[in-house]
Amino acid sequence: MYDLIKQPKKELEILFRNAAGKIGLHEAIVEKDFWVCLTLDYLFHSCKWKEAFTFKGGTSLSKCYGLIKRFSEDIDLILDWRVLGYGMNEPWEQRSNTKQDAFNKEANTKAEKFLADELLSAFREDMGRIIGEEAKFYILSEDPQTVCFQYPKIFENNNTLQIIRLEIGALAAWTPSVSKVITPYVAQAYNRIFSKPNTIIRTASAERTFWEKVTILHHEANRPENLAMPVRYSRHYYDLYCIGNSQIKKSAFCNIDLLKRVTDFKMKFYPRKWAHYELAVPGTLRLIPPEYRFAELRKDYIGMANMMFGDYPDFDSLMLFIGELEKEINLLR
Template identity: 55%
Template sequence: MEKIAKLSEIEREEIFRNTAQRMKVHPAIIEKDFWVCYILNYLFKKSKWSKAFVFKGGTSLSKAYNLIQRFSEDIDLILDWRLLGYGDSEPWNDRTNTKQDLFNKEANERAFEFLKDVLLKELNEDIRRDLKDNIEFYISLDDKQTINFVYPQNFFNKSILQEIRLEFGALASWTPTEKALISSFVAEEYPQIFKKTTIEVPTVTANRTFWEKITILHKEANRNSGKFPLRYSRHYYDLYCLAKSNIKKEILQDKEMLSDVVKFKSKFYRSKWARYEDAKIGTIKLIPDSKYMRELESDYVKMQSMLYGEVPEFSEIMIMIKELEKEINTLK
């Protein structure tokens, strides 16, 4: 990994371009994927805080489990709340809704302070020392718990974000997790130029990620005002892929996981209009109000350049989601 990162721009450009030609995709995607894996390698193998992180979210479904064919846009990471001064189960203490909201704000502020004062400094110092290129890490203006990584760029594609977002969250569940092997597209196409082609990363299981995405869709299905969030069509695509995967049967048998996810979101991400109390077998809703469908479809069309392999039509995805909704609600 470090060997490729330390090559000259011209040498890296050739490797990324050749990999892109083999995979029949834009080289900017291969380049970004490499730097996603590079920063994961740093966080979990070199950072002094490596034991305090866990990999999660949609990118883990692609890089760790190969369950979706979607290129990496960001990296979702859990930050151990014990690092912020809380006890193992302290966030779970009984509180009134008002006090819980205050606790959540305090935890998020502590996470921001750690990222700003500790991790950001470490990243800028260590990565700049390792690389010849001009790079930068900075706190996102729209989310204080996100660090943006301005990675070395030889290629440009207007359809992808030209930065890697490291989205940290202290209020997230660590269980269940497992060790997963991750590799870049370059390592998969040219294993001979890597000393080690894979990285072992503690990762939230695909089962939990499935149910977390189900609750995201349930929340949006209950939306009755405001704009549909940007780039949210990825959750519908991800569930489409999971619904077609060979682990769907196993996932649907794990109904307790749905209860765990709902319990967690109800406490730490309380929302009256999300109707998490209905996010259970029999009353799950996955299809958004018809007034949002055009918006959602437009969002999906913009995202399609980030997909590879079989790219389903939007209508196919929504048919599958409707079938999945029915299947979940009729589970015994």
């Protein structure tokens, strides 16, 4: 991958355009996907803190497991909280609600300071050396746990956010995790021109991500009417649809204890009384939101269409499947 960025800009433009034509995606998406994969390779093989990261989220479902056909703009990373000075089990110690809230705020503040004081400069220096020019990294002012990489783009696309967002949080569970191979789209199209067409990274297990998505939908099903649903949250319904139509559903169903681990984690580190995580168990779990949310969710899903490729369900089919999945989970024992 690193050899490719040394090629003349015109040759890269032709390569990305031809690869996009073979795959059926916009050139800007193929280009950004290449930079996402190169960034992941750096993070897990060259970065000083390479052992402290675990990949998770929607991009992992696409790149590591091939479970979804949705191009994600973000790299979600779990940062091992030991980097911040905590012991392996220290965050799990019993505390009062007040003290746990104080601990959570302290951990987030420490993570933000680590990103600003150490990680950002390392990213700039390392990636600048790799690409042979200034590497533009910055922290989002509205989200100090998100580092943005303004990669040197060739193509323009109004439908694609042409920066890579690295959302890095320490208050996240990094187990169970597995090693997976990822390959950029351009290498899938022209494998033989790469001396190293792929890379191996550590990522959260698909079963854990399944239950994470389930609890997100349960959270949304309980969202109070006066609180708006976040923009582009329909992606979680689509992601769960895709995982639920794979073999991962069966293996996740065989590991119902993992659902409890996910909900225990959220109740301790991301408590919201109205989310009713204590009810996210077989028998009382909810995936379908109230009917008054459907119009908003449908509009959000239609607006997300430009980020999906290949076949994907219409909104009614999507929600029908989610409703059946809710019934299946509630029958588990």
